[in-house]
Amino acid sequence: MAESNTRPVVYLDNAATSFPKAPTVAPAISEFLQNAAVNPGRSAHRLSLHAATLVEKTRLKLAELIHAEDHRRIIFTSGCTASLNLAIDGILQHFAGKGVTPHVVSTVVEHNSVLRPLFAAQQRGLVSLTLVPCDTAGRIDPADIARALTPDTTLVVVTAASNALGTIQPLGAIGKVVAEADGPLFLVDAAQGMGLLDIDVQRDSVDLLAFPGHKTLLGPTGIGGLYVGRRVCSVDSPGSSLLQAVFSGGTGSDSQNPSMPDLLPDHYEPGTLNTTGIAGLAAAAEWLAQHNPREMLQHEQSLANLAADRLRDLGGVTVFGPGSNERVGIVAFCTESFVPQELAALLDDPFNIAVRAGLHCAPRVHEHLGLLPGGTVRISFGPFNTESDVDAVVRALEQLL
Ligand SMILES: Cc1ncc(COP(=O)(O)O)c(C=O)c1O
Incomplete structure (x- = not known):
């Protein structure tokens, strides 16, 4: 139970967002x-060095996770959307004007x-795109990914959850499928799993991984x-890699260079x-490092499984998604009596229960x-539920029902 207003x-x-x-x-x-x-990194005074140390220590913690x-392979951005755009546009820009249309x-x-930057690039003729289907529980079959690969595939993008x-x-x-193809890069959207x-x-052969802090x-x-x-790319020559720097500007380093500094993370981190x-x-x-992530995941999964079972028992409710341990703490459902937005509004007032309704930016x-156009009602658990x-x-x- 959270306290708000x-x-x-x-x-x-x-x-x-977690709360x-x-x-x-x-x-x-x-x-x-x-x-x-x-x-950080702009001046040599002790306060600036202190801020720079905080930044580098945070990079280390995230790298460990x-x-x-x-x-130095962790690039800070404003969030997962910015990271995904940097990864997708940075790779597609590398091929632009080279007479090759990359396949994603x-x-x-x-x-x-993920979808909007890809669709925008598709409209501009910069990419040919294959979207692999999922099963009714939202599972992606690696064999479908393998079948979709062509000799021109440069990038495979899949969400972690x-x-x-x-x-x-x-x-x-x-x-494994992507690594065996020995050509495409593998980009993971870890928004719901970081x-x-x-x-x-390294074990999962992930080349690029985008994540939000929140x-x-x-x-x-x-x-x-x-x-x-x-x-x-290598740590000391990202400038010649497949991933172009999409933005440029001040980094506090190598200022005489008309291009972005050719080292990580500065090459991809313009501005303050x-x-x-x-x-x-x-x-x-x-x-997080002091709390067992496996136990946290199990806690959220057990709440989601409990919620899914109890919602099904209500009658007139359809619950979507996979069973037990195949899900994070998210349960999506529809009812026969209400469109999702109406039900979410009623849960908010008078019941003070905050949920989300609609397409959840995943049309x-x-x-x-x-499930168009209304989508689902989504309840999603965190460690404090x-x-x-x-x-x-x-x-x-x-x-209500
Ligand atoms: C799977 C997934 N990817 C990407 C994002 C984008 O994250 P952000 O809004 O933090 O940039 C979200 C946010 O809901 C998400 O759920």
Whole structure:
């Protein structure tokens, strides 16, 4: 149970953003703003060096979470959308004007932060695109990815877990398929799994991994990152790699160079970093490191499974997504009595239960499952939810349906 605007709210919208945040986040941001909120890497004074140290320590923590080989391979961005755009546009721009139309394989499950940059590039003739279907539970079959690959495929983009249905995708098996093709790069959208799912970029042959700070990492909004792997570029010559720097500007380093500095992470990090966000994210990552992610995932899965079972028992309710351990803490459902938006509004007022309704920025999976235009009601759990929150939503639905 979270407290918001003095009204008790049952917050079941953690897939949109986690709330509450890890308890250490707000004090860390406050402490940073009051005592050390200066520009890192721009000046040699001690405060600036202190801020730069915080940034590098945070990179290290994030690199550890996904078993990255070098913390300089974590690029800070404003969030997962920015990271996905950098990865997709950066690769497609490399091919633009070279007389080759790159082929990209992705899936119907993806979020608009993957689909929209791909559709925009498709409209401009910069890419040929194959979207692999999913099964009725939102699962992507690695064999379908293998079948979609062509000799021109340069990139495969797959989400770690569907934000619409909660389905955890078989990243290891997909990474193997992509690595065996020995050409395309593998980009993972880890928005719903960073810090929670067992992701090992080296074991799973992941070349690029985009993540936000504010969802499963339990940090603030406005900060995220992109992991850039060895097959994409080397640490000291990213300028000649397949991934072009989409933005350029000041980095505080190599200022006489008319181009972006040819080293990681500076090559892809123009402008002043969101150090306030990084201070909060550092505290969140530290908090996560002290709590067992496997247990946290099991907790969220058990709440989701309980909710799915109890919703099914209500009658007149259809629950989507896979069973038991194949999902993160997300449950999507529809009812015979209400369109999703109407039901979500009623859960909010009078019941004070925060959920999300609609297409969840993932239109193609809803189209694929015949759920247009209304989509679903989505409840999504975080580490601080309890069974009493499941009780609250089930009791409200018993009264409404
Ligand atoms: C699967 C998925 N990918 C990408 C994003 C985009 O994340 P952000 O809005 O933090 O940029 C989201 C956000 O909901 C998401 O669920």
